[in-house]
Amino acid sequence: MQELFEKQINSLKEAHFHILYWTAMAEEMDQKYNITNIFDDLKFIGATRTKQSAVALVDSLSVLCFININGESNRKNIYITKYGAKVLEFLMVERDYKIKKSMFLEGIE
């Protein structure tokens, strides 16, 4: 299983990392964070230009059980799972990704 987990992580891209980070951050800040917010933030950092890509990225993380998508009223809010937290920890330590702030969560001073 460990091998499978490593393979899953290795196939993740930088955009996945950002989504996991922002999702965790939202939870830390006690904020609701949904697909639309993810799309806006990905667009802002230049990772994607289309909502479909943003949805595909979120779906893949969801399928791998790294995030949960909860339909709350008419929003689909995202929460990081314990597996997702381990993945984020791994990516933070092993990959040289630079954290980018979320416009939605933190804005720009």
Added chain:
Amino acid sequence: MNIGIGGAGSKLASIASSGESVAVNVSELELSKVEAKTKILAVTHSARGQLRGSGKNSNIGRDAYISIHEELKNLIKGNIIFTSTGGGTGNGITSCLLEGLSKNEEPVILEEKSLFAFVLPYLNRESSEYVDNTIEFLGGPVSSAIDSGNTGNMVLFSNKLKFEGRIAEVNYNQMMVDSFNSFLSIPVKGEMYKLLDGHIDFEDFDLYKSKPYFNHFTQFEWDPGQPFEQQLSSNFNSLLLAPERAIEVMFLVELPSPELTPKFYDIIDYFAQDGLAPVYGVVHNPDLQKPLVTVSLLYSRKPMELVDDFKNISDIYTRNRIKKSFEQHVVLQNHKLDKLNEARRMVEEKGTSAGDVLGFLKRIGKL
């Protein structure tokens, strides 16, 4: 009678005649500022001209000349005309007057010849419009008037000393008038004081000033013990353009004591070296402590040469200005501010460390 045309000319004529002059202008406002016995308003259709004068546009002066040309043509006969060459009114109206004189079919008789006193701009300090107007004036109307022989002397005052000596306009005008009066008083002194040798009467003087040449006059204390040449060259009139080689000379020597009379032959000898036979007078002026000499040199410098001088200096000045403007020309980079990228950069600068992330993952109970 002194006639002043334009703002600068009217002021000079007014000082020279103690307010008994004739002032000509296109602007009533300008005329009201000058003290003059007679004020002639030249009618211009330009509203700007009526209100503020011609400025530097000589065409306004030329247009306005039509309304006064009959009156002015008769008025200038045998009189002195003051004007500046750089401005609009003086330059425009005087240009028409000189062109009219040049086209006279009958030569102007001696008694009716006018003496012109021009004030030229100082090239290094005054605006290029003044200089360009002067170049046009000297090369055109002045040149043809001299060729026609229908004018009297022309006196070329320069504003150089005014700017270099930082002299207020009113004081400078007084200096020019005083200097001019030193020349005009030659026949008066000839009559006033006891004659010791030679004689310059009013007829001689009128004949002299009716010659169509440039006139450079100067007055200085003369030391009979020193060579005259040296004294003359170091005492040229700094209010006037420097003279060229003289073709006619007039001088008046005023001596405090008659015993010095024979010394004036030194002056005669000096001019004789150049083949000149001066008109001269020697008088006894008991009010003086030292001998005083007033010299006038008539020189015929073709106005085109003068124009070349002006053009050359004007060109250098223009070149310097262009060079300076090139040096000052700064190419501004087209700075496109990409707000999005700038915001990203700022976000990156405020990055979060790995330790922080692991900290809050633990806090939310995911690790």
